[in-house]
Amino acid sequence: DAGITQSPRHKVTETGTPVTLRCHQTENHRYMYWYRQDPGHGLRLIHYSYGVKDTDKGEVSDGYSVSRSKTEDFLLTLESATSSQTSVYFCAISADVGGDGYTFGSGTRLTVV
Amino acid sequence: SQKIEQNSEALNIQEGKTATLTCNYTNYSPAYLQWYRQDPGRGPVFLLLIRENEKEKRKERLKVTFDTTLKQSLFHITASQPADSATYLCALSNTDKLIFGTGTRLQVFP
Numbered sequence A: 001d002a003g004i005t006q007s008p009r010h011k012v013t014e015t016g017t018p019v020t021l022r023c024h025q026t027e028n029h030r031y032m033y034w035y036r037q038d039p040g041h042g043l044r045l046i047h048y049s050y051g052v053k054d055t056d057k058g059e060v061s062d063g064y065s066v067s068r069s070k071t072e073d074f075l076l077t078l079e080s081a082t083s084s085q086t087s088v089y090f091c092a093i094s095a096d097v098g099g100d101g102y103t104f105g106s107g108t109r110l111t112v113v
Numbered sequence B: 001s002q003k004i005e006q007n008s009e010a011l012n013i014q015e016g017k018t019a020t021l022t023c024n025y026t027n028y029s030p031a032y033l034q035w036y037r038q039d040p041g042r043g044p045v046f047l048l049l050i051r052e053n054e055k056e057k058r059k060e061r062l063k064v065t066f067d068t069t070l071k072q073s074l075f076h077i078t079a080s081q082p083a084d085s086a087t088y089l090c091a092l093s094n095t096d097k098l099i100f101g102t103g104t105r106l107q108v109f110p
Helices: none
Strands: A004-007 A010-013 A019-025 A031-038 A042-051 A054-057 A064-070 A073-078 A087-094 A108-112 B003-006 B011-014 B019-026 B032-038 B045-051 B056-059 B062-067 B072-077 B086-093 B104-109
Touching (some): A004 A087, A010 A019, A019 A031, A019 A108, A031 A064, A031 A073, A042 A064, A042 A073, A042 B086, A054 A064, A073 A087, B003 B086, B011 B019, B019 B086, B019 B104, B045 B056, B045 B062, B072 B086
Parallel strands (some): A010 A108
Antiparallel strands (some): A004 A019, A019 A073, A031 A042, A031 A087, A042 A054, A087 A108, B003 B019, B019 B072, B032 B045, B032 B086, B056 B062, B086 B104
């Protein structure tokens, strides 16, 4: 998607290893979000950021941490990956609250074996 | 707890007809509601936003209604086409983060 890229697109990792997913935007948007999408659960918010170094938890934040040291980058880290974290992870950006909708990245498919 | 319900059963309609998708919510008072389209293997794409003080919003063949008394939004696609086949997600918010429903898959056949 224009203005937002996620890396890697696919990753297979072993249980217990740390994993970092990257979201990069070129839109200079204030808000950035990490969601996971699983069958039957839809999109669930993990963490979000409302500015550089300003982050907050979502509904499924256990086992995840985030960092935002620059406006354009928002990192999601699984400190010690578990099989329950196998999912598709989406990053999203928005300029403000209640204005235009979110722009989503193409997703990262993570498999924990 | 907050709950957003979308019909999990796929909606199958014939090309040219109007597709109507439903989004119901409970234990929530959203300031605005959004609809997204998602194709397999892709991220959701924003379609429309409607605020709590708006009853209806239109964009080309799309129309969204928002009834805060019924706690329901309806999403209509008129003159549907096979290219409209996708999963449609509704999302609500009254803060700086969106809560999503699980989506309804729409299949438009010729």
